[in-house]
Amino acid sequence: MASPSLPGGTWTLGDLTVTRFGYGAMQLAGPGVMGPPADRDGALAVLRTAADLGITHLDTSAAYGPRVTNELIREALHPYPDGLHVVTKVGATRDERGGWPPARDPRSLRSAVHDNLETLGLDVLDVVNLRLGDATGPRPEPVAEAFGTLVDLQREGLVRHLGLSNATPEQVAEARSIAPIVCVQNLYNLAHRHDDALVDALAADGVAYVPFFPLGGFSPLQSSALEAVATRLEATPMSVALAWLLRRSPNILLIPGTSSVAHLRGNVAGAGLPLSASDLAELDTVGIMGT
Numbered sequence: 001m002a003s004p005s006l007p008g009g010t011w012t013l014g015d016l017t018v019t020r021f022g023y024g025a026m027q028l029a030g031p032g033v034m035g036p037p038a039d040r041d042g043a044l045a046v047l048r049t050a051a052d053l054g055i056t057h058l059d060t061s062a063a064y065g066p067r068v069t070n071e072l073i074r075e076a077l078h079p080y081p082d083g084l085h086v087v088t089k090v091g092a093t094r095d096e097r098g099g100w101p102p103a104r105d106p107r108s109l110r111s112a113v114h115d116n117l118e119t120l121g122l123d124v125l126d127v128v129n130l131r132l133g134d135a136t137g138p139r140p141e142p143v144a145e146a147f148g149t150l151v152d153l154q155r156e157g158l159v160r161h162l163g164l165s166n167a168t169p170e171q172v173a174e175a176r177s178i179a180p181i182v183c184v185q186n187l188y189n190l191a192h193r194h195d196d197a198l199v200d201a202l203a204a205d206g207v208a209y210v211p212f213f214p215l216g217g218f219s220p221l222q223s224s225a226l227e228a229v230a231t232r233l234e235a236t237p238m239s240v241a242l243a244w245l246l247r248r249s250p251n252i253l254l255i256p257g258t259s260s261v262a263h264l265r266g267n268v269a270g271a272g273l274p275l276s277a278s279d280l281a282e283l284d285t286v287g288i289m290g291t
């Protein structure tokens with residue numbers, strides 16, 4: 001069941017209620033998001049703790065590992081508790097060097113949806129994001145054919161809701177002219193605010209914005225303003241960064257990743273940190289000044 005006691009409360013993805021505080025499973029795989037984790041039992045414990053804390057939004061992909069994080073989620077939590085929703089993504093595959101080559105032709109997308117169903121042990125995927133661009137970010141590319149394939153899979157009953165990831169505002173608009181989406185998952189955090197206008201536009205339409213790398217991803221957020229606010233509030237920079245995202249807009253859902261139960265608990269507690277108007281004003285300078 002969605003826990004209203006988690007910071008930020010809940011949000012509705014189509015007809016699915018999820019906690020705004022979710023969990024991103026990508027970094028549970030081995031180094032470079034390839035292979036199994038060094039501490040398999042620890043990874044399973046993180047996933048079970050997430051569910052025990054009442055988190056009902058897990059973010060994953062069959063490309064993580066590949067298959068590793070989906071299989072960990074299945075082992076830790078299947079049969080899934082009522083109300084737990086797993087969001088996955090398709091559109092990139094993995095090569096032997098750990099790269100993320102695009103795989104957005106109809107056959108690859110169908111195969112990826114089936115791979116996610118099988119590895120997660122599901123008959124229907126709650127939300128599937130079409131992941132565009134590449135590891136450097138979004139790229140201009142048409143989305144109609146790839147998104148149309150996912151719409152077909154949705155009509156066939158294999159996917160409940162659709163979303164986009166690593167997408168430009170133009171690609172979001174193009175996809176939405178074809179079929180409704182419930183979320184956009186892009187790189188966004190205190191220091192990377194290129195999507196500010198998109199966050200607000202989606203909020204006005206009731207579409208979720210799900211920042212990936214909310215804590216900076218593979219390079220932790222570093223900013224003197226963030227450090228100053230954290231020190232003043234006797235909190236960690238991670239707590240401040242997550243609390244800021246929850247305050248930034250009601251349609252923002254958090255999917256911070258961690259391989260540590262202690263960090264997960266700390267992040268949940270920290271995201272509820274109260275931020276004053278002057279804290280928010282100071283944090284607003286991070287993205288602008290890069291300080």
Ligand SMILES: NC(=O)c1ccc[n+]([C@@H]2O[C@H](COP(=O)([O-])OP(=O)(O)OC[C@H]3O[C@@H](n4cnc5c(N)ncnc54)[C@H](OP(=O)(O)O)[C@@H]3O)[C@@H](O)[C@H]2O)c1
Nearest residue numbers: 024025026059165212213214215216217256257258259263
């Ligand atoms: N759509 C896309 O293209 C895309 C791309 C990237 C990611 N994603 C999704 O976004 C999710 C979030 O991204 P992410 O996990 O890469 O980055 P992130 O959430 O910004 O940061 C995760 C990193 O922060 C560390 N961390 C977390 N809590 C901490 C704490 N309290 N104290 C110290 N360190 C802490 C983790 O290390 P520890 O393990 O040591 O805690 C991990 O190295 C992913 O899991 C994935 O589901 C999507």
